[in-house]
Amino acid sequence: MKYLHCDSCGHANPLKSEYLTFCDDCGKKLPQTFADWRKTHPMGSFSEYTQQVGISLKADKTNVLLSWMKKQAQPTNRGKVILFFSLFIVLIAVTGTLFGKRAMFTFIYPKVPASSLYNSWQTATIGRQALEISTPVKLWVHDQPLQGEEAKVIEYAKSYRNEDGGGIRIAVNMFSYQGNVANDLEAAVAASHSSMELSETASEMDCKSVPVLISGMKGILEEGNYLYKGGIRLAFCNLVMIKGSSRWQIQINYRDDDQVGHQVAQRILKSVKIK
Template sequence: MKYLLCGSCSHANPLKSEYLTFCDQCGKKLPDTFSDWRKIHPMGSFPEYQQTVGVSIKEKKPGRTASWVKRQLQPANKGKVIIFFTLVVALLATAGTLFGKRAVFTLLYAKVPKSYLYSSWQTATIGRQALEISTPVKLWIHDQPMDPETAKVIEYAKSYRNEEGGGIRITVNMYSYFENVANTLDNAREDNRVAMEQDDLSDIHAKAVPVLVSGIQGQLEEGNYLYQGAIRLAFRHLVVVKGANRWEIRIQYRDDDPIGPQVAQRVLKSVKIK
């Protein structure tokens, strides 16, 4: 765990969110906030900020309970753990009103496995306007029918997405617009905001920074939102525009997941436009 020390009262504030701005103890503004740091490092990730600015505080050794939990998660006890969590999921699904929608969503939306940071990733070149991307999960074709209004402006569309599970959702969209249609980064950002509002998302917090991908102008938007009023998810949305072509990479994961941002950053750094 990394902490951000208050310059006024020296209180150690847990550095769990990029939106940490004021001290939990005295309420005064903290030094070296993530927003200030990103002005100097526009392509830097939250984990990189944690390692650079945050400080470590020695934690107590785990007690007997923690040791028991660790033993239960060993491979030899995998079968028992699966049965246990299957029963828990069943109970939550049938008694959602009793435990609350938030508890159900928190359990169903797993965190990203730490093994993704060390396993071999797949690199694929996809689409007519070829895009190269490396991911820890396989991307499958996920084309969706376009509504009549959208079909009037898009000449070609292709979409890829990983299957459910794994703690992270990676979507790649590629579009070619008709010549008489405006296709700019501002248009792309507005289209993304409309799509998010239509997907039952609320309390959206986001910020965008300009980026270059393979020498092409792009924009990286990142933040978080409340999904169906129950669980807060973080997202990163990279869009690159060149002429009539547009490339989009959408990544989402639980906002309280420390592994999600690291995996997302690695995915985005792998993107190349052919």
């Protein structure tokens, strides 16, 4: 199909009839008509006319775009164009501020796949004060050098993390303190908060704390949620246990709206044993 472009409004008129004279859209006379063309091509047919004068739809779209751009560049329309793009930029900026963070953190913190509940889990016994734990992802050694006062009072420290994500973050920390250092449960829970690094990243926190008994040892389980860097709400579990000079801590983070993540976290906590 060939078309005849209207110089007045830019409409593409289908060349269906040799009597096409006026634009179907604006009603103004078209720049070319078959009757005018026949004056210089007395033996020409309508088919030849459409091939010679008509344009394809792709080319017409290009012409329409150019025509529109020329109109917008006119002094009478220039102010409207500037206002439109100014409002558009403001809208993009506001949208990015409101939703950009959430989109980014949603990508960083995907939901835990349902397959995690059915695939085989790994059971690991780790640390000198042996802790047994089952997880859907592998835990890797993540030891960090002790700093400041910790280096003076801790004889042994071990840390494990999962590296492949899977929508859930798991950390296991184990410490053995010198015999003259008090190792009560409340102090252990308070110290665990520093390793969670929530002070600079979390807001609007909601948390509940309950006493637990793991392998005959007293512990505290904290569960709740918080807004992470103003972008996404995360749920967390923080299990702390002590015995003598030893201390264990297990932290789990996942998206607060993730029901599978919640089930996985609860299953991990139930698997914890101290040898």
